[in-house]
Amino acid sequence: MRLLLGLMWLLHWLPLPVLGRLGAAIGSLLFVTVRKRRRITLINLRLCLPELSEQERHRIARQHFQGYARAVLERSLLWWASEARLRRLIVVEPRVPLEQIQAGPTILLCPHFVCLDVAGVAVLLESSLCSIYTRQQNQVFDDALRRGRSRFRPIRLFSRGEGVKPILRAMREHLPFFMLPDMDFGARDAEFVPFFGTLAATLSAPARIAASTGAQVIPVVATFLPNYRGWKVTFYPAWENYPGDDMIAATRHMNAFIEERIREAPSEYFWTHKRFKTRPPGAPDVYAAGTVTHAVGND
Numbered sequence: 001m002r003l004l005l006g007l008m009w010l011l012h013w014l015p016l017p018v019l020g021r022l023g024a025a026i027g028s029l030l031f032v033t034v035r036k037r038r039r040i041t042l043i044n045l046r047l048c049l050p051e052l053s054e055q056e057r058h059r060i061a062r063q064h065f066q067g068y069a070r071a072v073l074e075r076s077l078l079w080w081a082s083e084a085r086l087r088r089l090i091v092v093e094p095r096v097p098l099e100q101i102q103a104g105p106t107i108l109l110c111p112h113f114v115c116l117d118v119a120g121v122a123v124l125l126e127s128s129l130c131s132i133y134t135r136q137q138n139q140v141f142d143d144a145l146r147r148g149r150s151r152f153r154p155i156r157l158f159s160r161g162e163g164v165k166p167i168l169r170a171m172r173e174h175l176p177f178f179m180l181p182d183m184d185f186g187a188r189d190a191e192f193v194p195f196f197g198t199l200a201a202t203l204s205a206p207a208r209i210a211a212s213t214g215a216q217v218i219p220v221v222a223t224f225l226p227n228y229r230g231w232k233v234t235f236y237p238a239w240e241n242y243p244g245d246d247m248i249a250a251t252r253h254m255n256a257f258i259e260e261r262i263r264e265a266p267s268e269y270f271w272t273h274k275r276f277k278t279r280p281p282g283a284p285d286v287y288a289a290g291t292v293t294h295a296v297g298n299d
Helices: 002-011 016-033 035-048 054-080 083-089 098-103 116-124 139-149 165-172 205-213 247-264
Strands: 090-093 106-109 129-132 155-158 177-179 190-195 198-203 216-224 231-235
Touching (some): 002 139, 016 035, 035 054, 054 139, 090 116, 106 205, 116 216, 116 231, 129 165, 155 165, 165 205, 190 247, 198 247, 205 216, 205 247, 216 247
Parallel strands (some): 106 177, 106 216, 129 155, 129 177
Antiparallel strands (some): 190 198, 216 231
């Protein structure tokens, strides 16, 4: 792991177009060789974008692997490049909403696009934050990841097992909660609401935390700029009257927003995750052999 981290440190000296193209080449190789994740990706795309042809879905899947590998290599810049270089490469639209963050409790809602770490850096260049953190099995990598994420400003990282109380305390201290809301963590604390028309176990925590703290919810999405020129981080207006009285409707609203952003950059969403792993009672396993694979070319 130390050798791998040393290699990543060397990579951060490369020009971004060289680093990005290297990542894309590795991603193309992974698309051919990592059959299990390719199959999951194609099933997800078949469920979420059925209006596309099989050829179009394969093209998006290949581009996704390229983008994911790019994001992994480009993380070397996020961890070791100078602040001045990162400010040149990260285009923030319209700007980090510091005034809103300082005005009261804030949830920065960041869906799982492959460049999501760039969104975190864009915030940390201007403000501290708190977030949920999954401890890495390798201690050397865990230490490197923590240093990389906290090198500009202090960051409070809480484990999922600590529950919501430390997050609420940090939010009361005007630390924005950088929240990744769209992975399948099981049925607990989740609602089955549609995601591209298929019921998905979706965390209701954004709505519940916003309701209990009065927090504003400001979505933020990070994507690639064209031609390997860097990244764009977009902060959207805070959701009005959110969450309201209906937590299920609020959770559906969140999924609908994420769907809109995915349609704008479909290859950059995290399709290799089993988003529909947890099923409603009686519903079939969409990832089981023979259920959906025939529709995506036996991959």
